[in-house]
Amino acid sequence: METPTFPQESTPPPTEAETFAAMIDAVRMFEGFSRWAVACRAEAIDRARLWTEATDLSVPTTGGPRWSPRVAGNRVLVTELACALRISERAAENLVAESQALVHDLPATRKALQDGRIGYRHAQVLIDHTNTLPPAGVAAVEEAVLPRAESLTVPKLDRATRDLRERLHPESITERHTKSVADRHVETCPANDGMAYLNAFLPAPEVTGIVNRLRDIAEQLKGEPGEERTRTQLMADAFTDLLLDGTTIAANASDSTATGVAVEDRSTPRIDAPIGGGIRPRVLVTVPVLTLLGRSEEPGTLEGYGPIDADTARRIAARAPSFTRILTHPETGAVLSVGRDRYAVPKDLRTWLRVRDETCRFPGCNRSAAGADVDHVTDWQYGGGTDYGNLVHLCRPHHRVKHHTAWSSRSASGGRVRWLSPSGHEYETQPATQVHPSAHKRLQVQGSATPIPDDPPF
Template sequence: MIPVAPGRRGDRLAGMVDTIVAQQGRIARAQAKMTGQLVNVLELALSSPEVFTGAVEGRTGEQVRRSLTSELALALHLSDQKVRSLLSTAEVLVAELPDTLRSLKAGRITMQHAECLVRESVGLDREDVKEFERAALEFAETSTPPQLQTKAIRIREGLNPDTITERHTSAVEERRVELWKGHDGMGWVACYGPIDVVQSLHNACHTTAKSLRAAGDERTIAQLMADVFSDATMAGLTREAASEDGDSSRAIRPSVHVTVPVMTLIGLSNEPADLEGYGPIDPDTARRLAAQAPSFTRLLTHPETGAVLSVGRDRYAVPADLRKAIEIRDVTCCFPGCNRPARQCDIDHRVDWQYGGETNIDNCQSMCRSHHTLKHATTWAVERDDSGAVIWTSPLGRSYRIRPESNVGFEPTDTLNGSAPCVEPTVDEEPLGIETVTPSPDDEKWADHYPDEPQF
């Protein structure tokens, strides 16, 4: 759809949005100020242990910290765990990431961005922390927190003194299953394990759910995924799928995109591979996945830019090889800020077929079901400029340009009056064959109830 002039009501709405954006900036500045105050109160407490521990001999800084944590938690009506996190984050921001704190104070990032940088900087050498902050902060100021998380993992990987194989081997020892209670007689179970295993389990549930839905099952995709997972687990999936030596991972047939450097694949290099939707994985896991893969797709890329040039035959309709080319090019949903993997998205005609749009790689894009619906049901508009970049224009006239190298970031255009909004990824449905979409709201409402702080 072509955007129209907002008019008086549109101007009023645009002004209200500007006010909200300004409020967000004030919140960020207040959080930056509170960060400094948290460090100040902690330092004063640690220098005055008698205030918290009296004259008891053998008092320690940890005891003072715990006492202060409880004091703040009660005063702020927060949990101890949350206050411990606030104090730890504040210490790192003040001591190790001063530029991040300044960016937060200026309102260029949110506290979620800052917390992400703190998490990913832990364990790096002091000099590496400076390099990490420089690279990640530049990206943070034009990205949503989920997008920053993906980028930060990649930056960290290039700086970490330990090899990814060493860290993965150590992390595997921490694998576990966690359970916690929900509302209305419900609960959550989470499996912490190697990413290729847990992501393959998720993809298997999703694929099976889509097949059942296509066969006429009236349950939503979210409900089917939960039921498929429960049924398979209760039926003894791990026991039946396990090999003779008890390694159930060997039964997994990967259904994800894994990019493996050829020298790594043949054992002459330990350069990390790249798992779709996650980032770098250790070479041993990559080789095992490659050995189990039922087929390979050869990617022809530009020798300097790395841009995908071809993945197979060109066809007029949207065949499987063209869809795969679009998925690999787009990485994620093409709506600004959405992190839904392209392989789980619909294929949308940027210029509608009914208005003369062609079915080719230039006019087709990956879009999750929610944003596909948004595009066709509202006055959000999308176009490509001469450089090939995708530009979205909102009903209120705000424009956002998706960075051309991939769809994992975006930035406001020069005409934008305010900051780009953060748009969280949403649950998708089956791929579309037509442009009109009527999704069920029940398929997405589960995401509203996911715990903010899962216990793992």
């Protein structure tokens, strides 16, 4: 007798909503993994911190008094983390401080992060708002805010925590603001397409006054006949004009209001004098010689920034008095001129090194070579020569790290420097510009029988 067969029950294909839900669930799952990982990273970093604080990592040095074990340990840890993780030393310092706070001051926050209930940015909000509170205040903020953190976005959590911090802080906001004003500063950040950001950390009233003035200027200019720039462009142009060729008023022509914004006293005369008149910064711009002659559109290089378009490079090289023109050979890359009217490698070794390095040569450091020390890779007292192959720029902090800790370096071909960290890891830094000091004669362009001209126009 033949065994009867029954139709197999088929599984219906997932709906579009179910497919999309599965994708979102996968994202949440991997996000949970990353949150667990950063919580574990915090513990690992804090263990390293405790070890460096308990170990004397300073070394004998001829570069001044020996660092204390605590200072040497901190510098070794920060530089090691920065190199290992390919992050800035400021970011590494923040990571060490945040890890210490999560492990010792905010254990419930670290547990919530490890369980995936909050993200690292949520944890950073609690760290930022509690890092100056006494222990009782830290515990109170964590207890009150952490349950809400699981359902709030980072900006909303920040607002919810700010008021509570103000009520619990032992110092008045006036006292804290006075201390913060001492940290005011201006910094730059390169952007794409020949642009850059100029960031200023200033008291809020002054920032408000600056923005309001720029807005008023833009509104005034907007009404001028033929003005086609947008309000945003006008504010940016006014900002630039005021800083480069602006005016100022006498010291007694301003008054400090209750909000801290400087306002003009109309009863006193205004002094329309250029700010810093006659003072021009020295800026290096490297221009391929074919670009300068109009035979190529290869970008130039602005010191501390990077590539700039050929037209801007030609304009700066031909006219701008505050820029030092550096010409390079189109084939060899050899430096032909550094602000001089002849095409030979300059005798000023410091200028040559500045062109080659551009920044501090410690791994990951971007501080400009313009303000850095020129250091012997192999110390002079140990036979190191004073020549381009043994000289590099080191900013003052990293110069001290080299002489006060077990970080060491040695030269390699092509201007490279190989660094050995106290933990035994190796890192290598490359020169920013490949320049060749052996070119001491006039060079011709692509076989042309006519030497490169010494004189403008360019």
